[in-house]
Amino acid sequence: MGCSTAYHLAKLGQRDVVLLERHTLTSGSTFHAAGLVGQLRSSASVTRLLGHSVALYESLEAETGQATGWKRSGGLRLACSRERMEELERQSRTARTFGLEMHLLTPKEAHRRWPLIEVDDLVGAAFVPSDGSASPADVTQALARGARMHGATLVERCRVTGVNLREGRVAGVQTESGAIVCEIVVNCAGRWASEFGRIASVTVPVVSIEHQFLITEPIEGVPRDLPTLRDPDRLTYYKEETGGLLMGGYEPNPVVCDPDAERPGELLPPDFDHFQQLADLAVGRVPALEHAGIRQLVNGAEGFTPDGQFILGEAPELRGYYVGAGFNAYGIAAAGGAGRALAEWICAGEPTSDLSPVDIRRFGPSCSDPAWVRSRAIELYARHYAITRAE
Ligand SMILES: Cc1cc2nc3c(=O)[nH]c(=O)nc-3n(C[C@H](O)[C@H](O)[C@H](O)COP(=O)(O)OP(=O)(O)OC[C@H]3O[C@@H](n4cnc5c(N)ncnc54)[C@H](O)[C@@H]3O)c2cc1C
DSSP states (O other): OHHHHHHHHHHTTOSSOEEEOSSOTTTTTGGGOOOEEOOOOSSHHHHHHHHHHHHHHHHHHHHHSOOOOOBOOOEEEEEOSHHHHHHHHHHHHHHHHHTOOOEEEOHHHHHHHSTTSOOTTOOEEEEETTOEEOOHHHHHHHHHHHHHHTTOEEEOSOOEEEEEEETTEEEEEEETTEEEEOSOEEEOOGGGHHHHHHHTTOOOOOEEEEEEEEEESOOTTOOTTOOEEEEGGGTEEEEEETTEEEEEEOOSSOOBOOGGGOOTTOOBOOOHHHHHHHHHHHHHHOGGGGGOOEEEEEEEEEEEOTTSOOEEEEOTTSBTEEEEEOOTTOHHHHHHHHHHHHHHHHHHSSOSSOOTTTBGGGOOGGGGOHHHHHHHHHHHHHTTTSOOOOO
């Protein structure tokens, strides 16, 4: 998100754009993301914003010479109940109004697109042809290169330790290597955004929660262009990964972690016992998983928010202090568009599209209560795949 914001600010002609990273680029949640890029969200403007990510990841290599690993494989979503199918039907109608192509499929058609799945319990499915996946580290490096090409400066191994204020607004930052005078600060500190916000008395309701996925050894019959797959009734998602499968999901009993205890660039220890509940559900859908060799169980932490939406915009407490964080495990999908939206917001002094679902000003005083924020973030994680009712 930091690289995307810097890239878009520099591209919009802003001078003196500096990105400060305390460790190395991608060493936060980005280096261990699975890389699925799905676009449909419940609001038109956020869906459009994710569509910009797709367009950007498709075109960045031509602009910067750095590949992004973008693969337009399409995205498949399954329905195992009438209620879930109604949700897909509603989403496909909504997608059309958002300008996003989404087709409804029969179980047989779903099986044709994803031959490794059991379809006996399926009522139907939906397919978004323009969804896909990208390599999170490569996307970041491409955005970083693009930002530099447009004149931004990126400094690694430079921790920001303080925010200087003058007359009630941002006047600069303190870093381990000295101070920088600036009128605008953007907090893109990922799952540390809350702690980083606190330095300047800005409330950023982000909670760090563990998230795991499994990578298998190659499996026969897994093509490179396999669509991404979401099986919400079994709480799991999938993508092709070097001839095998990557399978992750959302446990109903998430584990909160302490961001101060997490080191950038390092994974958390894999928790096989906790992941077992998802593995059991996944084997029922993809029987080939039962005998597949396990290459790695990745356990990473990610920033989640009290309402499942990310956080964008100028903090109401402090002029010149902007936030782009709390991506609820879809920050790769969102960062391209979110970085552009935030850069435009900074340049124009106001949002350039309806960003009310993600606007930082949506939060009330309850967000300054860490216990409330934590319990809501846990609830939202646990209900990630709950059926959404018509709005
Ligand atoms: C297991 C797992 C799987 C995921 N799968 C997907 C997926 O398939 N698709 C998807 O879209 N998303 C996925 N995500 C989510 C995605 O990884 C994140 O949403 C995204 O990486 C967030 O990017 P970011 O730039 O906001 O934060 P980060 O990548 O965490 O970057 C924040 C940076 O801020 C730096 N920083 C913090 N404090 C300071 C300071 N004081 N000074 C200087 N620098 C500082 C950190 O070092 C860090 O590099 C997944 C996450 C996990 C954990």
